[in-house]
Amino acid sequence: MKRLHESRLFKILYYLLEKGQATAPELASKFEVSVRTIYRDIDVMSSAGIPVYAAAGRDGGIKLYDDFIISKALLSESDIQDIFIGLQSLSAAQYSDHEGTLEKLGALFKKTNTDWIEIDFSRWGACVQKEHEIFSLLKISVLKRQEIVFCYYNSRGEVSERRCRPIKLLYKDRSWYLFGFCCKRNDYRLFRVSRMRSLKLTEVMFDEIPHDNLNILPLPEDMEVLNEIELRFPLDMGHRVLDIFSEEAIIQNDQQFIVKASLPRNEWLYEMLLSFGENVEIVRPISLKEEIIERCEKALNHHKGAES
Template sequence: MQESRLFRILYYLLDKGHATAPELAERFEVSVRTIYRDVDAISSAGIPIYATAGRNGGIQFLDDYVLDKSFFSDKEKQEILSSIQSLSAIQYPEVDNILKKLSAIFQIGLTDWIEVNFSRWGSMAEDENQLFLQLKKSIFEKRRISFEYYNSSGTNRKRDVLPRKLVYKDKAWYLYAFCLLHDDYRLFRFSRIKNLDLTEIRFEEFPEIEHGIFPKPQDMGMLIDLELRFPLEVGFKLYDTLEDSAIVKSEDGYIVNLTLPETDWLYDFLMSFGDRVTIIRPQFIKQRIIEKYEAALNHYKGV
């Protein structure tokens, strides 16, 4: 616990420049005497922070100090900056200020090596970004949240949850949280979360019952061995979606062999190719797709 607090004190001083002992004591919920002991421990490790008394006194780094040879190698410093830079890819708040300060302290120029934007196109991007920031705040501050959640059939229901982490998977953001309605962990897709309320109710610990974030294939239904044929012009879509090992290219197209659970995703995936996929086996999958197409055709004939 003490080592964690020492690093947090260093980070706080890097961010603010200086702080008073009572300020740090209140922030880290320890006594002023403990803060002074922490300052001594940090100084003993070779990092010159010091405390000055008086009205304008406080705790700060020695002027012009460079956190360098006594603590990190050049490679370690570059790795630290690279890691923090990667946070900017998910629009992590205030990361640019942190990068500038550490770059100055390490005396290393920044390398513009990564740029990623997970937000969607159009007007939904700002709403999703605000949701991201609210959920991040609820996780860091361990605050219970409430929201309306729409399931795959469009039915909405109020959920009260204890937020655990944010997950990016297969082109979408999810909130992984303990759902008080179901007394279990659940995964909530961002696009289905509406009217989020960040409550003032705090929690300390998560319930111990927890399993993998995403369901395993055997938990999703019967596994099916598929053999499929595709023409050459859809190769880009196959490589975007499937593992390379499942795809065999020939002169006139692709043969795909894979094992997947029988879910709506499987049928949506196959039907997204229209007439550019041939189901070699199993035959019952072909029959079910025929039934789905016939149902869609009958629907539009009746409209």
């Protein structure tokens, strides 16, 4: 019971730090206790040296003094570890600049093991410095709400100039995407970062976009139409099948893997299927099988022509 009480006190403290102030009924409702219990908790926090007080009047409520800074003594060992895990993960992603923060916190909390994880999202053969510059510009545009312009190549190789209001970066299916409002399409879009060229910040700033309207991310422009597809793979291709498809889409029997999924008919799908060579059977749609046959014949004729 004592531990539960202490946990509630910390939660009240963090809530006040985030919200600035709250009424006793508001806190009582949030933490499912009585208003009387909330006032007792405030007395306990005040006695412990936390500058919390109750102000009367129309704009009153329970508040913390403006210059209050949370002490490291209020953080448990578990809290400290959680903070370091979060910052180490951001730093390991290499598209952040939290190394200095990690060093300062390491000295404050006497932690020395701050490089236990390393992640490299850069592509093989890519110029790492160039990719870092792109992500640095994207980070600035997201945090400062600053419009960007860039040239964008779609899956058909067509290029167009775009102006965008960036909202967030998303890493999905081994690729980075920028989610934002496309001024050309007058709608929200996902842009694959590897297809963006000549990226520049503009002088145009935009207002913060309400997050309530952004719960469902759109598909990238070349993935908006999905097709029901059934594929079959031999058992020795299981490692690749599991890499690409979700568990819900895979059925395994004694002879093969059967995949039933909704997938976009785009270059990603064609390249993925061709990469399996003779180790994939396209059950449906028949038009997809015909497209793969046509592409294989074109490639074969091209290379035969090159030999002669």
